[in-house]
Structures are given as structure tokens and as C-alpha cells.
Amino acid sequence: MQKNFHIITYGCQMNVHESEKIAGMLTELGYSQCENIAAADVVVFNTCCIRENAENHAFGNIGMLKKLKSSKRDMIIAVGGCLPQQMGKADNLHEKFPYVDIIFGTHNLHKFKEYLLLKQTRRKSVIKIEDDAGIIFEDDKPFRTSYPNAWVNITYGCNNFCSYCIVPYVRGRERSRKSENILAEIRNLIKDGYKEITLLGQNVNSYGNGTNDLSFPELLEKIAAMDGKFRLRFMTSHPKDFSEELAKVIAENPKICRQVHLPVQSGSDTILKAMNRKYTSADYLKKIEILKKYVPDCAVTTDLIVGFPGETEEDFKATLELVNRVDYSSAFTFVYSRRNGTVAASMPDQIPEEVSKDRIIRLVELVNTLTREHSKKYVGKTVEVLCEGYDDKKKMYLGRDEYGRMGYFENDKDVIGEFVDIKITNANGVSLIGEKV
Numbered sequence: 001m002q003k004n005f006h007i008i009t010y011g012c013q014m015n016v017h018e019s020e021k022i023a024g025m026l027t028e029l030g031y032s033q034c035e036n037i038a039a040a041d042v043v044v045f046n047t048c049c050i051r052e053n054a055e056n057h058a059f060g061n062i063g064m065l066k067k068l069k070s071s072k073r074d075m076i077i078a079v080g081g082c083l084p085q086q087m088g089k090a091d092n093l094h095e096k097f098p099y100v101d102i103i104f105g106t107h108n109l110h111k112f113k114e115y116l117l118l119k120q121t122r123r124k125s126v127i128k129i130e131d132d133a134g135i136i137f138e139d140d141k142p143f144r145t146s147y148p149n150a151w152v153n154i155t156y157g158c159n160n161f162c163s164y165c166i167v168p169y170v171r172g173r174e175r176s177r178k179s180e181n182i183l184a185e186i187r188n189l190i191k192d193g194y195k196e197i198t199l200l201g202q203n204v205n206s207y208g209n210g211t212n213d214l215s216f217p218e219l220l221e222k223i224a225a226m227d228g229k230f231r232l233r234f235m236t237s238h239p240k241d242f243s244e245e246l247a248k249v250i251a252e253n254p255k256i257c258r259q260v261h262l263p264v265q266s267g268s269d270t271i272l273k274a275m276n277r278k279y280t281s282a283d284y285l286k287k288i289e290i291l292k293k294y295v296p297d298c299a300v301t302t303d304l305i306v307g308f309p310g311e312t313e314e315d316f317k318a319t320l321e322l323v324n325r326v327d328y329s330s331a332f333t334f335v336y337s338r339r340n341g342t343v344a345a346s347m348p349d350q351i352p353e354e355v356s357k358d359r360i361i362r363l364v365e366l367v368n369t370l371t372r373e374h375s376k377k378y379v380g381k382t383v384e385v386l387c388e389g390y391d392d393k394k395k396m397y398l399g400r401d402e403y404g405r406m407g408y409f410e411n412d413k414d415v416i417g418e419f420v421d422i423k424i425t426n427a428n429g430v431s432l433i434g435e436k437v
């Protein structure tokens with residue numbers, strides 16, 4: 001009889017790719033992916049604890065499965081990811097949701113298959129949290145669902161300990177995969193027809209640090225030199241490690257997309273220091289200057305946090321000023337989320353909710369204005385997008401250009417996975433509407 005699985009993923013792209021790895025293990029065991037949770041024999045929640053709302057969302061959804069589980073007792077519910085990896089959270093989860101069958105963390109995700117088989121042979125829940133922060137996954141076979149895009153981990157963990165961030169505590173210290181393994185994986189992906197490769201890591205720029213392997217720019221060059229038409233992206237970069245050499249490599253290799261995501265978080269030096277970001281706003285602007293010197297048309301995107309403990313109106317205005325100055329093509333904006341176990345959680349001067357709300361509204365307004373201005377410049381131009389899907393609501397195909405901007409267009413045949421030239425006729429906020437030429 002056909003066995004099905006359903007995975008619910010929270011949080012960042014790293015988690016999306018890890019869900020592909022969990023899906024790969026389930027596929028090896030003969031399960032098929034299904035859209036309808038009620039039809040699933042195994043349901044996996046791949047959680048995120050980076051922000052409070054992702055955590056609450058996961059708790060809410062796990063809670064909602066209680067009724068389904070009581071009417072379908074054989075269904076296996078698993079909860080993995082960085083939420084259970086946090087100290088004490090696995091027991092907490094087990095107490096709160098005793099009907100959850102498997103609980104595992106980020107460090108032992110590669111053993112999920114083993115835990116599933118174990119659960120099938122016993123009545124008790126399987127709760128396994130390991131603390132091996134040095135592990136590098138190499139032999140996983142992800143069940144990729146994002147064709148023509150493929151995600152490839154190059155580093156795991158983080159050494160930066162930004163004072164607001166839980167990542168170093170739940171994903172361990174930074175370690176890099178061997179370049180020969182990364183290159184082999186990418187060669188196979190290109191052979192299999194993937195057209196866009198995104199290198200993933202918490203801080204990709206420090207790839208290879210402390211090893212005798214390639215540096216990040218050297219790794220990019222090797223990948224960009226591979227045969228075939230494909231695009232190369234990477235995320236996320238830490239500004240302190242963004243080098244001139246990297247800017248030169250982007251400039252010299254047209255396969256590397258002209259889009260760099262460089263999270264600044266704040267424009268205030270006081271707040272950057274309190275965040276332990278290890279750069280000032282002037283250092284950051286210098287990096288942007290270097291990038292633009294070599295790649296003048298490069299689209300720069302960023303992450304911004306408002307309401308960090310101690311943030312004054314003046315600090316916030318410094319953020320607005322920096323956003324204006326860099327002229328980001330788009331940005332992810334967040335209200336500071338207090339995470340237990342981080343340094344910032346015990347800082348005095350936590351900002352009242354209404355102040356943070358007011359600031360995020362003003363920041364989003366500015367970011368949206370800049371984004372709209374960038375979009376308007378597209379109208380009348382022809383851009384090449386890599387078609388990655390079909391939007392059922394809009395009844396249009398969609399794809400990104402090399403600057404990361406999404407374009408929609410009508411077409412009478414399926415062109416998913418193809419590079420398509422579209423002439424932009426309309427710009428709607430962050431998205432573009434065009435006609436195939």
C-alpha cells in the first residue's frame with residue numbers, strides 16, 4: 001500500500017533545504033510526498049526558533065494535529081529542527097504534545113531515518129537530541145522540490161555570536177564542507193539539468209576558514225568555470241568577511257548573479273556594537289563602495305532589525321539614513337525578537353512594542369518606496385528570467401532575473417526550467433509583469 005509523507009517547514013532557506021534532506025530519507029524508505037496532511041502516514045514539522053512568531057506558529061500547528069492523531073493512531077508525527085535543539089525544549093515539547101512520536105534536533109537530522117524505523121518497532125516516543133556541533137553532513141540525498149533551482153550547503157553553523165541570535169547555540173560552530181564534495185555535488189546537479197545553484201551557509205564568505213581548502217572566492221571561481229548555462233547565487237554573507245577579492249570574482253564571472261544579500265541589521269554604530277556585528281556603518285558603506293566599484297549594477301539586498309534593546313529614535317534614524325544611502329533594491333525587515341539564551345535577551349532597555357511597531361511601519365514604508373523606484377526602472381526593458389514556476393492565481397509563469405527580481409508573464413506552453421526573455425510592461429511593487437519576446 002502507498003505510504004505518504006507531509007513536511008511542514010518553518011524559517012529560512014537552510015531549513016527548506018534540510019526538509020529536502022528529510023524528504024530524501026523518506027523517499028528512500030518508499031514514502032511519497034502528499035499535499036494533504038490528513039492523507040499522510042508521516043508528518044514532519046521542521047521547526048525554526050530564530051524568531052518568536054515562527055516558534056509560536058509551529059506550536060500552534062503541532063497542537064492542531066492532536067485531533068487527527070486521535071482518529072488516525074498509526075500516523076507518525078515528528079518534530080525536528082532548531083526548536084527542539086534548544087536546551088530543555090525537547091522535554092518541553094514532549095510534555096506539551098505527548099502524541100508526538102519523534103523529536104530530533106539539527107545536529108542529528110541525518111539520523112531521522114533511523115529514528116523513524118526505531119519508532120515503527122516500539123510504542124514509546126523517540127526523543128533524540130545530540131550535541132555534536134562539529135558534524136558535517138556529506139552523504140545525504142535530498143529529494144529536491146525546487147527545480148530548476150538547487151540549494152547546496154557549503155558551511156554549517158556560525159562563530160559570530162551576534163548578541164540577538166540563537167543560531168550558534170542551535171547549529172554549533174562554523175565548519176566548511178570539503179570543496180571536492182561541493183564541486184562534485186554541483187557538477188551532478190548541472191548534469192541533471194538544474195539551472196540555478198545557490199550556495200548556502202550562515203556566513204558563506206568565511207568558507208574554508210581554518211582549513212587548507214579553497215577560500216570562498218576561489219570556490220565560486222571553480223564553480224563558475226563549469227560548463228553549461230546556469231546561474232550561481234550565495235547566501236548569507238557577513239559584511240565583515242566580504243572582501244575585495246570576492247567583488248572582483250563576481251565582476252569577472254557572468255554566471256555569478258549580480259545580486260548580493262549583505263545584512264546590515266542597523267545603521268547605528270551604538271546598536272551595531274551592542275549587536276556584536278563587528279563592523280561600523282562606515283565599514284559597511286566601504287564594503288558597498290568596493291562592491292559597486294567592481295560590479296556597478298549589482299543589486300544589494302539586506303536584513304534590518306528595529307527595536308533592538310536600547311535603540312533610540314536617533315539610532316533608528318541612522319538606520320533610515322543608511323537605507324537611503326545604500327539604496328537597497330529590497331530588504332527583509334524585522335522587529336527584534338527576544339530569544340532566551342542570547343546575550344541581548346538580558347539587556348536592559350527592551351523597547352516597548354508600540355515604539356517598535358511605529359519604527360517598523362516607517363522602515364517598511366521607506367524600503368517599499370526604494371523597491372518601487374527600482375522596479376519602475378525596469379519598465380520598457382527586456383530581461384532574461386529563469387522560469388521557476390506557474391502562478392495559478394495570476395495564471396502566469398514566473399521567474400527571477402539575475403538581480404533577483406521576480407517577473408511574471410503569460411505563455412501557452414510550459415517553460416519551467418528555461419531562460420526566457422521578457423519585456424517589462426508594468427512594475428507592481430517588488431514584482432514585474434512582462435511579455436515574452
Ligand code: SF4
Nearest residue numbers: 158160161162165167
Ligand atoms: S552571523 Fe550573526 S545573525 Fe548570522 S547566524 Fe551568525 S550569529 Fe546569527
